[in-house]
Amino acid sequence: MLRSSLRVLKRRQSTLNSGIWSNFTERPTSLQIQNESIKKDIFNQLPQDQKPASILNYDEKQQYHSPIDIDETFEMAYKILEKDSESKYKVINKLKSAIEQKQNANEDVTDLKDQLDKILVDAEIENPEVLYNTEFVNSELLDKSQPVYRELLKQKWQDYDLLVTMQRLEQLHVIPDTLPTLDPKADVKIKFTHNTDSNFIDWVTPGSLLPAFAVSKPPTIQIQEFERKEGKDNLYTILLVNPDTPNLETNSFKTTLHYGLKNVSLNNEDNTIDVSRILKNGPKITFSEYVPLTPEKNAPTQRACLWVFRQDSKIDKTNEDKENFDIRKFVDDHKLTAIGAHVWRQKFDRSVPKVREEYGLGRGRVFDKIRGTEPLNL
Structure with missing residues (x-):
């Protein structure tokens, strides 16, 4: 039974670690989960007596139970999304080559870079590791040079912080x-x-x-x-x-x-x-x-x-x-x-x-609590 489980685990690991989202020769390592324990728990099937490393609270960890068939569903969805991402990276590589050629010829590449940013977002926005980092890692530690992180942070900002800021700017006139x-x-x-x-x-x-x-x-x-x-x-x-x-x-x-x-x-x-x-x-x-x-x-x-x-x-x-x-x-x-x-x-x-x-501003003044309606004659 144990050997059979290990074979399934190794087969699942090799399947999920063979695509574009596991290739960091051309993709920046900032797109992956840096905590190895959490990454291992996300991509590997947990033994029944083991709880996710991402849950720090002891009581929550004890109460945690994996949803039925979550591992199989995750693996199937991961393969579909990663395959779609691989097709986008073919376009990305062509755009990078075109940008390099134009830069060597001292031509404007702004439009091409805009296209590249958009496709880079599309290629990574469903990546579980990217989504995990955006949701749970301190935003100050994220690699803002990556368009996908900027896009996801923008969405979070628009959903809350922007609303609060604009409300206070208008409420306080x-x-x-x-x-x-x-x-x-x-x-x-x-x-x-x-x-x-x-x-x-x-x-x-x-x-x-x-x-x-x-x-x-x-x-x-x-x-x-x-x-x-x-x-x-x-x-x-x-x-x-x-x-x-x-x-x-x-x-x-x-x-x-x-x-x-x-x-x-x-x-x-x-x-x-x-x-x-x-x-x-x-x-x-x-x-x-x-x-x-x-x-x-x-x-x-x-x-x-x-x-x-x-x-x-x-x-x-x-x-x-x-x-x-x-x-x-x-x-x-x-x-x-x-x-x-x-x-x-x-x-x-x-x-x-x-x-x-x-700051050398002096002692300051004391104003009358009752404000008059006429200008002061000083």
Whole structure:
């Protein structure tokens, strides 16, 4: 009985490991499951007394039972999908040859690369290993140079994170108080890595209310483009503005600039603006140093609105009024295209005085809780 089971297992292993999805001579190894134990459990028939390595919770592992005929169904479906993928890879190889020929002749290959990306997605989007990685592996560890991962991450983003972000931007009137609209093309995430408090170390949910100490240092900004972005020619501008700065002269509010980056070179894989990038390229890309929002006492809750733009060309000098920043004029003047945004909120808290002192902002003002309807005569 044992020998018979081993023969079946070996036959099944050889069958599932003989096609295109098991060939990594021309395909990147990032498309396979890196954990050997989990990969073995997925592709091999488990003994009755063994539970999947992918289940970490002991109680869930004890309760797990494989569905009836799941192994046979998986093997049959795998063969069908892999055979379809093999036919697509024949087209992929022809496209790669055509691209190489055109590149050698210094001809434009953009259209051919677009075709290649589409077929690469079709060839891998049903691959169980790719699907497992997208669902269960930290997205920061995925190989974003692979079109299939970008496509699957885009689908996940559209199903949840994009909806949350757009809801908060509209609910909090970031749109249209700062810019009139947004056609989102990139997943923009931020976190403040200087924090040690577990409540503030993760990626910030759009619209979150944060204390001053939690945002006292520049944020790490991740900009995940889903379109193909290669090399160092993709330039971006990042603006952090506060449209809720009290303006005593008009008894209203004005927009102030709190952080400004320009000519930031990013691509699909190198997509994060963090401390190391700022230390290395700070003087070249920073045109407005980071100053955190520090709402004064009795001032309304303020919005920190972070916008990400693609640049058509390199931006040279900027001479902006940070205290009365016109973000719409800045965008028009420099021909910027908004591709993503984020927002968090702040109000006066006990940590504000210390942060104001750290940045040399003075003691701050205390506003009357009752706001008049007439402009102040100062």
